[in-house]
Amino acid sequence: MMQKPRLLVTRKLPDTVEKRLVDTFETILNPDDVPLDSEKLIQQSKNVDGILCTPNDQIDTDLIARLPDRIRIISTFSVGYEHIDITACQRRGIVVTNTPGVLTDATADIALLLLLGAARRAYEGERLIREDKWTGWNPTQLIGIGLQGKRLGILGMGRIGQAVAQRAQAFGMEIHYHNRTRLDHGATYHDSAESLLKVSDFLSLHFPLTPQTRGFLNAERLALMPKGAVVVNTARGGVVEDEALLAALKSGQVAAAGLDVFDGEPNLHPGYREMPNTLLLPHLGSATLETRNAMGFCAIDNLEAFFKGQTPPHPVTV
Structure with missing residues (x-):
């Protein structure tokens, strides 16, 4: 019988995903879900053919240089792959794959949850209840911002951005967007981010973190937005300049923010x-059982195809 490829899985994954992994590969699991630092990851990667990692694993240049020669693929349990040094992998001939397309609806749902919750001051209201400080209804208590007729600016009109637009339209919002390419979407297109920001009563961020987009939402761009706007981020924390957003929240330039991702999280x-x-939410964008299972199966599909000598369905680099 042909020997199964040997795989290191860096974190605890859903049970059905781990069952398929064990059935398909000779698998080293992490049942205690203890994050692996660089030294432990290197140690456990001896005699394995591939790694299934997560966004918490920093697969940087130094770590990649120290990986055993036997490792030929890194499959990440995520759409984003900024935690992996792709150039270093290419130099070593290591294939990198990701899991796009399966977390669109779950992440769009969280974006709407944040948008609604921030606009309607849900956190403040819940805190009143939990701290037993609510004295009863009154006409001016925790007045928020309605969505109907407001302009939602979407930066990055990919799968998730389009799903957010669809949901927001059901709430009566007017959709504006900026994207690298103009889409036949029925929303108002802006040829620059700055143009979009000027009309965004609400802003939802949906673009990847790259060296070019790090700190994109800075003080200058926040100042372009209508006073009292609401900012939502389900993309990556690093695309927001934290000090600038906090200053805007304090001044009232931004009325509220709903954030699921943070720079340097946790x-x-x-x-x-x-x-x-x-x-504030703890990176829950894809956190439904259905979505996490789908992400795991997608990562496994990539690995299976690779070890069969085929092109993985979702290569970041080959």
């Missing part, structure tokens, strides 16, 4: 915790 900027007008 060590987010402590200033966010102090702001009553922030709705």
